[in-house]
Amino acid sequence: MKAELVSVGTELLLGEITDTNAVYLSQHLAEIGVDVFFRHTVGDNLQRIVSVFELALSRSDVIIICGGLGPTQDDLTREAIAKVTGRPLNVDPAAEKHLREFFAARNRVPTPSNIKQASVPEGGQLLDNTCGTAPGVLVEYEGKALIAVPGPPPEMREMFQLQVLPWLLRKQGGYATMLRSRMLRLADIGESNLVDLIPDILDAQDTTTVAPYASPGEVKLRIATKAASEDEATEALDEMEARLRERIGPHIYGIDDEIMEVAVGRLLAERGATLATAESCTGGMIASRVTDVPGASEYFLGGIVAYSNEIKQQLLGVPEQTLIDHGAVSEECARAMAEGARAAHGADWAVATTGIAGPGGGSEDKPVGLVYIAVADAEGSVCLMGNWPGTRDQFKARVSQYALNMLRKRILGMEIEGTL
Numbered sequence: 001m002k003a004e005l006v007s008v009g010t011e012l013l014l015g016e017i018t019d020t021n022a023v024y025l026s027q028h029l030a031e032i033g034v035d036v037f038f039r040h041t042v043g044d045n046l047q048r049i050v051s052v053f054e055l056a057l058s059r060s061d062v063i064i065i066c067g068g069l070g071p072t073q074d075d076l077t078r079e080a081i082a083k084v085t086g087r088p089l090n091v092d093p094a095a096e097k098h099l100r101e102f103f104a105a106r107n108r109v110p111t112p113s114n115i116k117q118a119s120v121p122e123g124g125q126l127l128d129n130t131c132g133t134a135p136g137v138l139v140e141y142e143g144k145a146l147i148a149v150p151g152p153p154p155e156m157r158e159m160f161q162l163q164v165l166p167w168l169l170r171k172q173g174g175y176a177t178m179l180r181s182r183m184l185r186l187a188d189i190g191e192s193n194l195v196d197l198i199p200d201i202l203d204a205q206d207t208t209t210v211a212p213y214a215s216p217g218e219v220k221l222r223i224a225t226k227a228a229s230e231d232e233a234t235e236a237l238d239e240m241e242a243r244l245r246e247r248i249g250p251h252i253y254g255i256d257d258e259i260m261e262v263a264v265g266r267l268l269a270e271r272g273a274t275l276a277t278a279e280s281c282t283g284g285m286i287a288s289r290v291t292d293v294p295g296a297s298e299y300f301l302g303g304i305v306a307y308s309n310e311i312k313q314q315l316l317g318v319p320e321q322t323l324i325d326h327g328a329v330s331e332e333c334a335r336a337m338a339e340g341a342r343a344a345h346g347a348d349w350a351v352a353t354t355g356i357a358g359p360g361g362g363s364e365d366k367p368v369g370l371v372y373i374a375v376a377d378a379e380g381s382v383c384l385m386g387n388w389p390g391t392r393d394q395f396k397a398r399v400s401q402y403a404l405n406m407l408r409k410r411i412l413g414m415e416i417e418g419t420l
Contacts, residue, residue, distance in 0.1 A: 001034045001172055004060035006052055008068035008077055009151060010043040021066040021156050028160065033177030033226055034062070034168060044074035046083070053084040053146065061144055062168070067151030069134040071113040077148045078119055078137060085141045087121040095126050095135055102133060127163045131155040136163065145171075180233035181224040184244065185254040185263075187405040191219050197247050201240075208236045210244070216394065217401030218260070253408060260404045261289040267411045268299035273348040275407070277303035278316050278341035280328065281355035281371060285400040301345040306337065316340030329354050331372050331383045338376035338383075350376045351407050353399055357392045369395060373403045373420065375410045382410065386420030 005026065007019050019041065026036050038060070042052045049068070056063040068077030082089045095118035103110045117134045120126050127136030127147075132155045137148040147164055149156045186194065191214040195202065201210055208225040223240045227233035245252060254263045268275055277287045287303035290296055304315050309328055312318040317340040318333055326332040334354050342350035355371030362368035369389030374381050384406065388398050402420050409416055 001062060001168070002060045003029055003034045003036050003062040003064060004056040005036060005039040006049075006056060006063060006065045007039070007041045008044065008049060008065060009041075010074070012041050012067075013043050019066075020153055021151065024153070024157060025064060025066070025160065028165070029064075029168075030179040030181075032165070032169060033172070033179055044068065044076060046076045046080055049076055049080040050084050053080055057084065057141070057144055057146075063144070063146045064164070065146065065148040066156055069117065069136070069148055069150050071111070071117055071134075073113075075116075078116075078121070081124075081137060081139055081146050081148065082121040085121055085139055085146070087123060087139070089119045090122055091115060091119050092126050092135075095120070099133060127159055129155055129159060130162070131158050138164075138167070177226045177228055178230070178233060179224060179226050180230070180237060181222055182237045182241065183256050184221040184223065184241065184252050185258065185260075186219045186221065186248065186251040187217070187253050187260070187401075187408075189219060189248070189251045190214075194219055194221070194248065194251075198244065201243060201247075208240050210240065217398050217405075250414065253405065260401055260408070261293050264404050264408050264411070265290065265293045265296060265299060267408060268349070269295070271411070273411070274299050274301050274345075276301050276341045276345035276347035276350045278337040278350060278352040279303060279305050280307055280312070280337070280353060281357050282353045282396050282400050282403070283307070285396050286351060286353065286403055289400055289404065301347050304341060304344070312337060316344065327366070329356055329366050329370060329372065331374075331385065334372035334374035334383050335376070335381040338374035338381050342376045348377065349407060349411070351403050352376070353403055355386075355395070355399060357395045358389065359392070371395075371399050371420075373399065373406055375403075375406050375416075377410065382406075382416050384416065384418070384420045388420075 005022050007022055011017050012019050022039050029036055040052050042048050065077055068075045078089060096115055099110050099118050120137055121139050124137055124139035127138055129135050132150060134150045136159050139146045149159045191212050194212055211222045213220040223237055225233050225236040279286055284305045290300050306312040306316055309323050313320055316337050318336040322332050322336055334352050337352035338350045352374045356362050356366060356368050358368035369387045371386045372383055374383040388395055406416060
């Protein structure tokens with residue numbers, strides 16, 4: 001079954017609200033094996049809405065429409081369905097009765113505009129709205145279906161789960177499948193390098209697919225499969241993950257929602273180890289990310305944001321001569337910060353950052369984007385240099401990601417060398 005999604009509302013085109021409905025529907029349709037190949041957003045204009053419906057009907061089995069079911073003049077979804085199917089709009093007596101009772105319970109009288117919400121194209125059916133006043137609409141037309149649900153997310157989700165989803169499952173009958181996916185999170189590798197390591201896997205895809213996605217500071221590999229049961233899907237995902245781990249295992253740091261700070265926290269907790277941070281250019285972002293994880297108090301002891309040279313000396317014990325000879329943005333300073341943070345907190349591990357976030361403050365020798373990241377443990381410290389010009393936000397986010405990944409690799413005993 002192929003579905004097409006249509007979001008109706010000028011406010012969506014103006015960027016006044018975010019279309020979370022389309023995301024929700026895409027995810028839940030995929031779970032039952034319904035393919036979504038196209039999504040549209042159209043404003044509150046009857047002719048434009050009709051043209052989108054006509055296009056969707058020409059190539060998809062089911063069109064699911066969000067929004068435009070309210071009582072105002074610019075709520076035109078019912079009218080557009082009636083026009084594209086060539087059927088008149090009629091008021092459903094049961095729906096009208098429900099509306100009048102709804103308003104009466106609140107000591108109000110419905111207006112003609114309110115009663116409009118009880119109308120449905122001839123031959124169609126209304127879908128109960130348990131959270132609001134606007135019923136949904138379902139019209140089967142020439143072997144296809146148009147299904148309209150309310151725009152407010154709570155109403156849409158309730159109606160989809162209770163009425164639309166069961167209808168779709170019945171329509172699929174014995175051919176219903178489920179789509180299950182798993183996201184592998186990778187560090188220390190770019191998308192192009194990743195693709196070069198698994199070209200045969202990417203080229204030879206059938207019922208189980210693999211797709212790379214580049215994100216700031218990491219690359220994701222989405223494994224997806226269609227299957228008739230949960231067990232069958234899990235088996236297929238496990239098999240593909242095992243193949244990928246044979247090629248790129250050291251780069252995989254997490255699965256699905258296990259972001260870097262979660263992965264690092266898990267490693268520290270498993271080992272009963274503790275962590276401290278010393279940050280200059282990241283301004284406390286690493287400590288913030290670490291403490292965003294529930295249970296971080298089990299392994300995180302504390303952090304020092306040492307922005308000035310004086311604080312680096314006073315709280316982290318960075319030697320004054322180090323700052324004179326090499327400057328605050330240097331390998332020597334980063335190592336001293338990490339070792340100082342570890343000593344000050346009595347931690348097993350410490351990570352430190354120092355760099356030039358920009359947009360000013362750079363020089364020919366030390367340009368904007370230069371950063372040194374150090375990790376210290378009982379055996380000493382390691383430090384890597386990177387150069388990532390960009391906005392301050394981009395710089396800080398990337399440095400924090402790479403700092404946590406360096407820590408992860410050190411905990412696992414992986415080699416750290418070269419540049420970031």
